[in-house]
Amino acid sequence: MKANKTKIWSAAIAVTLTYTGVAYADGHTADVYAPYEGTTLVVNFPAHPHYNAVLEVLPEFTEQTGIEVEVDQLQYLKMRERQTLELTKDEGDYDLISYVVFSKADYVYADQLENLAKYFMNPRLADPNYDASDLIDGYVANIGVAGGEKGYLPGKTGSLFGIPFGSETSVLAYRKDIFEKHGIDVPTNYDQLLEVACQIPELEPGMGGMASRAASGHQASHAFLLHLAPLGGRVFDSEWNPIINSPEGVAAANALKTIVDCGPEGGTTFGPAEAAASFQQGTSAMFMDSIAFAAGFEDPSKSTVVGKVGYALHPEGVRRGSQTGGFGIGIPSNAQNKEAAFLLMQWLTSKEQDLAIAMAGGNPSRFSTYEDAGLNEKYPYSATFGEALKYADPDWRPIIPTWGTINADIGTTMSQVLTEGLDPQEALDGVAERARAVMDEAGYYTWQ
Amino acid sequence: MSIASTNRMTPYLFLAPAGLVLAFALFYPICYMIYASFLDWNPSQRIGEAEFVGLRNYFKLFSDDAFRESMGVTLKFAAVVVTIEMFLGVGLALLLDRNIRGMSVLRTLFILPMMIAPIVVGLMWRYMYHPTVGIFNKTLKSWGFDGIPWLSDGSWAFASVVIADVWQWTPFIFILSLAALQSLPASAIEASRIDGASGWQQILYIKLPLMLPVLIVTLLLRLIDSFKVLEVILVMTNGGPGLSTEILSLRINRTASEFRELGEAAAMSNLLLIVLLILTFTMFIYNKAQDARAARLRAVEEEV
Numbered sequence: 101m102k103a104n105k106t107k108i109w110s111a112a113i114a115v116t117l118t119y120t121g122v123a124y125a126d127g128h129t130a131d132v133y134a135p136y137e138g139t140t141l142v143v144n145f146p147a148h149p150h151y152n153a154v155l156e157v158l159p160e161f162t163e164q165t166g167i168e169v170e171v172d173q174l175q176y177l178k179m180r181e182r183q184t185l186e187l188t189k190d191e192g193d194y195d196l197i198s199y200v201v202f203s204k205a206d207y208v209y210a211d212q213l214e215n216l217a218k219y220f221m222n223p224r225l226a227d228p229n230y231d232a233s234d235l236i237d238g239y240v241a242n243i244g245v246a247g248g249e250k251g252y253l254p255g256k257t258g259s260l261f262g263i264p265f266g267s268e269t270s271v272l273a274y275r276k277d278i279f280e281k282h283g284i285d286v287p288t289n290y291d292q293l294l295e296v297a298c299q300i301p302e303l304e305p306g307m308g309g310m311a312s313r314a315a316s317g318h319q320a321s322h323a324f325l326l327h328l329a330p331l332g333g334r335v336f337d338s339e340w341n342p343i344i345n346s347p348e349g350v351a352a353a354n355a356l357k358t359i360v361d362c363g364p365e366g367g368t369t370f371g372p373a374e375a376a377a378s379f380q381q382g383t384s385a386m387f388m389d390s391i392a393f394a395a396g397f398e399d400p401s402k403s404t405v406v407g408k409v410g411y412a413l414h415p416e417g418v419r420r421g422s423q424t425g426g427f428g429i430g431i432p433s434n435a436q437n438k439e440a441a442f443l444l445m446q447w448l449t450s451k452e453q454d455l456a457i458a459m460a461g462g463n464p465s466r467f468s469t470y471e472d473a474g475l476n477e478k479y480p481y482s483a484t485f486g487e488a489l490k491y492a493d494p495d496w497r498p499i500i501p502t503w504g505t506i507n508a509d510i511g512t513t514m515s516q517v518l519t520e521g522l523d524p525q526e527a528l529d530g531v532a533e534r535a536r537a538v539m540d541e542a543g544y545y546t547w548q
Numbered sequence: 549m550s551i552a553s554t555n556r557m558t559p560y561l562f563l564a565p566a567g568l569v570l571a572f573a574l575f576y577p578i579c580y581m582i583y584a585s586f587l588d589w590n591p592s593q594r595i596g597e598a599e600f601v602g603l604r605n606y607f608k609l610f611s612d613d614a615f616r617e618s619m620g621v622t623l624k625f626a627a628v629v630v631t632i633e634m635f636l637g638v639g640l641a642l643l644l645d646r647n648i649r650g651m652s653v654l655r656t657l658f659i660l661p662m663m664i665a666p667i668v669v670g671l672m673w674r675y676m677y678h679p680t681v682g683i684f685n686k687t688l689k690s691w692g693f694d695g696i697p698w699l700s701d702g703s704w705a706f707a708s709v710v711i712a713d714v715w716q717w718t719p720f721i722f723i724l725s726l727a728a729l730q731s732l733p734a735s736a737i738e739a740s741r742i743d744g745a746s747g748w749q750q751i752l753y754i755k756l757p758l759m760l761p762v763l764i765v766t767l768l769l770r771l772i773d774s775f776k777v778l779e780v781i782l783v784m785t786n787g788g789p790g791l792s793t794e795i796l797s798l799r800i801n802r803t804a805s806e807f808r809e810l811g812e813a814a815a816m817s818n819l820l821l822i823v824l825l826i827l828t829f830t831m832f833i834y835n836k837a838q839d840a841r842a843a844r845l846r847a848v849e850e851e852v
Contacts (some may be wrong), residue, residue: 116673147621178803181591181805184591184592185591188591188592188593206590206592206808207592209592210590210592210593212592213579283693294612315786315788315789315805316785316786316787316788316789316790316791317786317787317788317802320788365680365695366678366679366680366697366700367700368697368700368701368789369679369699369700369785369789383680401578457680459817501590501808501851504806504807504808505807505809507806508802508806508807509614512614512787512788512790512791512794513790515788515789515790516789516790516791518789519700519701519788519789519790520701520789520792522703
């Protein structure tokens with residue numbers, strides 16, 4: 101019955117890709133993988149450039165280990181709904197899932213992700229050459245670890261629940277040709293950034309300064325938080341009091357408003373795809389968002405700005421702080437083939453495969469990958485991205501179960517600031533007050 | 549058991565299967581939803597693990613500004629959309645209620661918008677409203693006017709979703725009104741013509757009153773539907789800018805999937821259901837009152 105149901109269910113999924121490979125392990129790793137030969141792992145991945153690159157290297161895994169992998173690929177916001185249903189079952193269908201960073205809080209809190217300690221302790225499973233210290237710190241802190249500082253960050257009480265895979269940070273992409281033409285320097289701090297953003301429309305009529313996300317809801321909130329961390333602000337202080345309405349918060353809101361006002365036409369409805377498209381089509385001179393978009397700018401079939409794009413670090417405010425986000429992979433507590441899933445997870449995030457995936461267009465999770473000469477030759481911006489990752493801020497937004505509600509509130513209120521002229525201080529005071537009520541109800545002030 | 553009592557039972561026996569289907573297909577989900585609205589229920593929990601919180605979800609909704617605003621937007625949207633659609637739909641029907649060559653082709657063309665999937669309608673309009681490459685702003689600019697912030701300004705965004713909905717659903721009212729018009733008794737219309745009624749008088753005193761029962765049902769159907777629009781607005785604006793186009797069904801969707809508050813979402817759905825029930829009952833009562841009045845008038849006439 102169950103198998104039957106699974107079949108029907110997977111048939112209904114639009115993009116289900118099955119990889120079947122040769123069921124012979126190669127000599128080198130036979131002992132490790134032999135017990136699991138012939139196992140079929142079901143994994144849930146998002147439709148995302150990184151995971152499209154992963155699909156290119158996956159057949160290699162089956163060839164090496166004899167473990168088959170069935171991939172269920174979904175749009176990344178849909179993935180969350182499906183996983184929520186799957187993870188509450190007694191026996192789940194997924195052996196390995198990719199999760200969006202803000203799902204970490206919910207899954208760990210509901211005890212739905214395996215603590216990875218027991219696998220890394222198991223000498224039969226853990227690869228001694230894995231070199232975990234090479235994994236990018238900011239990503240591991242943001243996506244992998246929970247239970248330490250503030251509950252969602254690393255710390256003395258924290259432990260590992262996932263490994264970053266398809267993670268992202270923010271960089272500033274700019275039009276080299278336009279900057280050179282007008283003798284503009286690449287902005288390194290926020291004052292310069294805002295000045296250049298508003299200078300461009302005057303120098304280049306019809307071109308916006310910087311394309312940014314700004315659509316009501318999650319996008320506007322994301323854009324605001326992108327500026328909040330470098331400008332020195334936080335959403336909560338260490339005792340969960342909302343401090344989003346601090347002067348730093350107001351400065352971030354004003355920065356966003358300046359950027360959108362001087363940005364391309366219709367910018368207030370932009371999501372990340374529209375903002376990237378505006379930059380690709382040459383209607384804006386700068387774009388500051390995830391590194392995942394870079395490959396698209398260099399793709400001649402989509403982009404009119406190939407070869408004209410320069411990349412720089414996310415400008416500094418009172419501190420450096422680029423975003424951390426994207427995806428991690430973890431093993432559901434109700435998975436049926438946990439050990440084999442761990443082997444796949446370890447294989448995918450190993451040095452060799454991280455590089456192979458990066459060469460196919462994915463986002464590296466390791467410092468060593470960014471330093472690789474071959475990768476830098478193929479994607480010249482890799483060195484800048486590696487540098488940006490040193491400043492990746494794992495705490496640029498809180499990852500707590502109540503975040504969904506607060507995030508939506510920040511997003512709609514910011515949208516009102518951008519489109520209806522609501523005063524930023526007043527707007528953020530409102531957000532802080534409502535956030536306090538939400539946090540209070542969720543019990544964050546129990547100990548005060 | 550006597551034969552008489554068995555006979556009395558027979559109708560119920562025949563009704564039982566339908567009753568069972570009704571109980572499972574209708575009452576069970578509704579009761580489930582009502583029960584869920586009393587829970588603090590997170591999608592990561594099973595319903596049995598959720599905490600019972602009584603009426604807390606409802607109290608929370610009434611003190612929630614965003615919910616009240618969204619309710620306001622929904623009422624405004626429904627009222628505006630249905631009014632415009634009724635005028636246009638009935639107007640078109642009156643204009644086209646005649647023998648034109650190729651009428652059946654025209655009629656099919658008119659109802660095309662209704663047949664398009666809502667997601668596609670949303671996408672189509674979103675691209676047409678696009679600030680730089682959309683057809684509206686391109687045309688305006690080529691005529692030398694400034695572009696209009698179709699989806700990026702609160703009031704324009706509301707107008708934009710209204711326009712899209714009117715475009716899609718006016719045909720619904722149009723075909724129903726046309727059907728009603730064509731089934732009107734020719735004798736009444738002929739009699740009025742012989743009595744010398746002008747075209748306007750015919751419409752006002754003969755056609756519209758005779759069409760009224762159909763129009764009321766049409767209105768009701770559209771009204772109920774307009775309270776539940778989701779996909780078109782979801783695709784076009786996702787409720788923005790701010791909360792200017794966040795109608796209730798969109799808020800319910802977000803509450804369940806984004807805020808992960810299934811109990812609150814259920815409470816909202818219940819409130820929406822109650823609003824719709826009140827509307828429907830008002831309509832029915834109005835209808836009944838009208839019928840009763842007509843019957844009384846007829847009785848009086850007959851006595852005379």
